[in-house]
Amino acid sequence: MAGSRIVSLGHYQPSRLVTNDDLAAIVDTNDEWIRDRVGIATRRVADTESVADMATSAAGKALAASGLTAADIDMVVVATCSAIDRCPNTAARVAHRLGIAAPAAMDVNTACSGFSYALATADHAIRAGSSRNAIVIGSEKLSDVTDWTDRSTCVLFGDAAGAAVLTATADGEEPGIGPVVWGSAPDRGDVLKIEGWRPYIYQEGQAVFRWATTALAPLALQACERAGVASTDIAAFVPHQANTRIIDGIVKRLNIPNAVIAKDIVESGNTSAASVPLALSKLVERREVPSGAPVLLFGFGGGLTYAGQVVRCP
Amino acid sequence: MTRDEIIAGLAEILEEVAGVNPDDVAEEKSFTDDLDVDSLSMVEVVVAAEEKFDVKIPDNEVQNLKTVGDAVSYIESNA
Numbered sequence: 001m002a003g004s005r006i007v008s009l010g011h012y013q014p015s016r017l018v019t020n021d022d023l024a025a026i027v028d029t030n031d032e033w034i035r036d037r038v039g040i041a042t043r044r045v046a047d048t049e050s051v052a053d054m055a056t057s058a059a060g061k062a063l064a065a066s067g068l069t070a071a072d073i074d075m076v077v078v079a080t081c082s083a084i085d086r087c088p089n090t091a092a093r094v095a096h097r098l099g100i101a102a103p104a105a106m107d108v109n110t111a112c113s114g115f116s117y118a119l120a121t122a123d124h125a126i127r128a129g130s131s132r133n134a135i136v137i138g139s140e141k142l143s144d145v146t147d148w149t150d151r152s153t154c155v156l157f158g159d160a161a162g163a164a165v166l167t168a169t170a171d172g173e174e175p176g177i178g179p180v181v182w183g184s185a186p187d188r189g190d191v192l193k194i195e196g197w198r199p200y201i202y203q204e205g206q207a208v209f210r211w212a213t214t215a216l217a218p219l220a221l222q223a224c225e226r227a228g229v230a231s232t233d234i235a236a237f238v239p240h241q242a243n244t245r246i247i248d249g250i251v252k253r254l255n256i257p258n259a260v261i262a263k264d265i266v267e268s269g270n271t272s273a274a275s276v277p278l279a280l281s282k283l284v285e286r287r288e289v290p291s292g293a294p295v296l297l298f299g300f301g302g303g304l305t306y307a308g309q310v311v312r313c314p
Numbered sequence: 315m316t317r318d319e320i321i322a323g324l325a326e327i328l329e330e331v332a333g334v335n336p337d338d339v340a341e342e343k344s345f346t347d348d349l350d351v352d353s354l355s356m357v358e359v360v361v362a363a364e365e366k367f368d369v370k371i372p373d374n375e376v377q378n379l380k381t382v383g384d385a386v387s388y389i390e391s392n393a
Contacts, residue, residue, distance in 0.1 A: 037354065210361065210373065
């Protein structure tokens, strides 16, 4: 059975840069505290751009770099938990603006783990023969669901989008997207939520930190195992960018001495479903990972949900 | 296990997780105010203590552990 692979990537961030000092002017916080607790130095915040605008920009770049055209794309999947519009969904908006005429178009909401869920969904569709070329996007405008008076959360988040173009692998070609390891802990979902109207992000930091630093490493190793890749051969690890101390805590429990560790959170903050494709796109753009090398993606967060897989670097 | 043995074990964990000088670790010391252990390091201390002392310390219990003595008492009665 044919698998799929990532052909190209693209990302978009709003132009407005918000520093820790900027936030210290509106809530009681400071640069040292933010850097020490979560590792963030700056984040980008959208002014007029919507989730669909950012998704379109990122997907447009990925499509332009893919060698394919809009006419080749038969599926668009957008991972987001912050789109305001319900219908048409974000995927349909993106498809229309990119001139993709009649794709299967759906949004997937599993919050911060969304990109890996969407990537797996598109990969499965290609494996099943229901799609040949797909665009998978993570796009979030978390500034819309951020309580800008809450110093414990407003320092954490940013707005961004990242996208990947997928294509079916040829017969006999190694699949470029490994089996997904996905799941959730719904009994503990309330420790990180965006609910009600008007919704704001709420989280119990200690509980989320504990779950992320203890439960996830074995699952990430399972993703390596299912892909048939030794953890020591992983060339890059791109986890959801929530907190540098969470990333360090997970890395400590993985045996990945040869991996570049993505830490885009320092400049971009936590961008939920956008964080993994954003960080991956930047690593590839900076040529920090060789083409064809195995990269471990692992998304986790709100819900609580998680998903990860090993992909071959485009 | 005696209280002193538990304190010695906690001191080892605190040194490894948060760089606390073992000589500073005593029953009356507050994790946050005296030993400068922040909320996330406290989680790491708790996770390491669970393993070392074979005890379960649930999330809602962590906030009650203000001092080293609180932690020693919890471990003593639940291990």
